[in-house]
Amino acid sequence: MEKILVQVAARQYEVLIERGLLAHVGELVATQWSPRKVAVISDQNVAALYQQQVVKQLETVGFEVFSLRFPAGEASKSLSRLASLAAQLAQAHFTRDDGIVALGGGVTGDLAGLVAATYMRGVRLIQIPTSWLAQVDSSVGGKTAVNLAHVKNLLGAFYEPDLVLVDPAVLGTLPQRELIAGHAEVIKTAALAGGDFWQLVKEIRTPAQILELTSELSARAIAFKAKVVMADEREGSQRQILNFGHTLGHAVEALAQGQLRHGEAISVGMVALSQRLSQLGWVPATVAADLTTTLAGIGLPVTAPELQMPAMIDKIASDKKNRGANLNLVYLPQFGQPKVKPVAFEQARAWLLETI
Ligand SMILES: NC(=O)c1ccc[n+]([C@@H]2O[C@H](COP(=O)([O-])OP(=O)(O)OC[C@H]3O[C@@H](n4cnc5c(N)ncnc54)[C@H](O)[C@@H]3O)[C@@H](O)[C@H]2O)c1
Numbered sequence: 001m002e003k004i005l006v007q008v009a010a011r012q013y014e015v016l017i018e019r020g021l022l023a024h025v026g027e028l029v030a031t032q033w034s035p036r037k038v039a040v041i042s043d044q045n046v047a048a049l050y051q052q053q054v055v056k057q058l059e060t061v062g063f064e065v066f067s068l069r070f071p072a073g074e075a076s077k078s079l080s081r082l083a084s085l086a087a088q089l090a091q092a093h094f095t096r097d098d099g100i101v102a103l104g105g106g107v108t109g110d111l112a113g114l115v116a117a118t119y120m121r122g123v124r125l126i127q128i129p130t131s132w133l134a135q136v137d138s139s140v141g142g143k144t145a146v147n148l149a150h151v152k153n154l155l156g157a158f159y160e161p162d163l164v165l166v167d168p169a170v171l172g173t174l175p176q177r178e179l180i181a182g183h184a185e186v187i188k189t190a191a192l193a194g195g196d197f198w199q200l201v202k203e204i205r206t207p208a209q210i211l212e213l214t215s216e217l218s219a220r221a222i223a224f225k226a227k228v229v230m231a232d233e234r235e236g237s238q239r240q241i242l243n244f245g246h247t248l249g250h251a252v253e254a255l256a257q258g259q260l261r262h263g264e265a266i267s268v269g270m271v272a273l274s275q276r277l278s279q280l281g282w283v284p285a286t287v288a289a290d291l292t293t294t295l296a297g298i299g300l301p302v303t304a305p306e307l308q309m310p311a312m313i314d315k316i317a318s319d320k321k322n323r324g325a326n327l328n329l330v331y332l333p334q335f336g337q338p339k340v341k342p343v344a345f346e347q348a349r350a351w352l353l354e355t356i
């Protein structure tokens with residue numbers, strides 16, 4: 001079993017990665033929590049596949065378990081869905097001593113995580129990520145959120161879990177499009193990390209290769225993310241690098257209105273920014289080309305019809321990294337050497353309008 005320790009100011013927790021771990025999830029949760037009420041929150045797809053098994057496991061070790069479900073998809077990251085889940089907890093008389101298990105992809109983790117952060121101002125949380133994206137990125141680091149006013153993750157909280165349980169075996173049922181979309185965050189993380197990790201990831205060209213390497217890739221991506229989060233949990237500085245590709249990517253994702261997966265939009269965002277900045281001399285053309293080839297090689301989109309000004313500018317204005325009149329642009333002058341540079345919003349607008 002791989003174990004990665006995440007230590008932040010308010011909490012210390014482990015990420016455990018092991019094929020087949022779901023079969024003994026009850027014992028693992030019981031290492032953290034005494035008997036209590038537990039809500040297992042999943043979208044309908046994941047619920048149909050894995051919720052019963054997890055509920056049974058938890059009941060066996062003495063928890064009083066409630067299964068909560070919501071419709072799959074990004075549209076469920078909404079204030080109304082948050083309210084509906086919180087109301088279900090109230091109806092079941094959950095108190096502050098009770099807990100939430102987020103069993104699912106990034107949508108479930110972000111939504112159930114925000115329910116945990118806000119219900120009675122905070123109940124305990126365990127993440128059991130089931131999509132590739134969630135196993136390599138979203139289940140770790142405490143970002144939880146819903147979308148609002150057509151802006152991604154506008155309303156959220158930093159809320160770390162007590163434990164993250166990763167079972168790569170569940171990826172066997174994940175649709176191929178979702179596997180590839182999640183892989184965009186692996187490519188992002190490996191590009192930020194550089195070295196061996198980037199060398200390994202740039203050779204991956206097929207979903208079968210991803211599936212052969214899930215434990216190693218997940219451990220490497222999470223270890224890198226954990227290091228960054230431990231240095232700067234609240235994204236005051238260094239954590240901004242994890243947002244590489246997201247300034248343009250989130251704008252594209254919001255404009256695509258559900259037609260692009262998060263990872264697909266981030267792929268488009270990483271490429272558009274790197275290519276533009278290579279024209280300005282900030283990023284070597286070889287870096288932009290290598291990144292584009294690696295993303296396209298696994299089947300990710302590297303451009304999209306939504307990549308259009310001026311609609312994007314309006315979205316970019318809501319990027320959470322903005323400070324005053326500055327946009328904080330994350331870019332990659334070399335693999336393994338990400339940089340964050342404040343750029344006057346008007347300057348960025350002019351650059352982007354020239355080429356996009
Ligand atoms: N909090 C963070 O740090 C962070 C990081 C990256 C992305 N995100 C967010 O994560 C979301 C995207 O996550 P996602 O790509 O996992 O989307 P998702 O949660 O919608 O999952 C993708 C699809 O796969 C299905 N699925 C999940 N696991 C499955 C399994 N094992 N077998 C069969 N089907 C399965 C889901 O039902 C869904 O239809 C976005 O909202 C994004 O903003 C958050």
Ligand SMILES: O=C(O)C(=O)C[C@@H](O)[C@H](O)[C@H](O)COP(=O)(O)O
Nearest residue numbers: 137141143152153239242243246320
């Ligand atoms: O954990 C982080 O920090 C990230 O930026 C990871 C991203 O992959 C993720 O999509 C995150 O939810 C984006 O956060 P946001 O602050 O830009 O909404």
Ligand SMILES: [Zn+2]
Nearest residue numbers: 185246262266
């Ligand atoms: Zn992301």
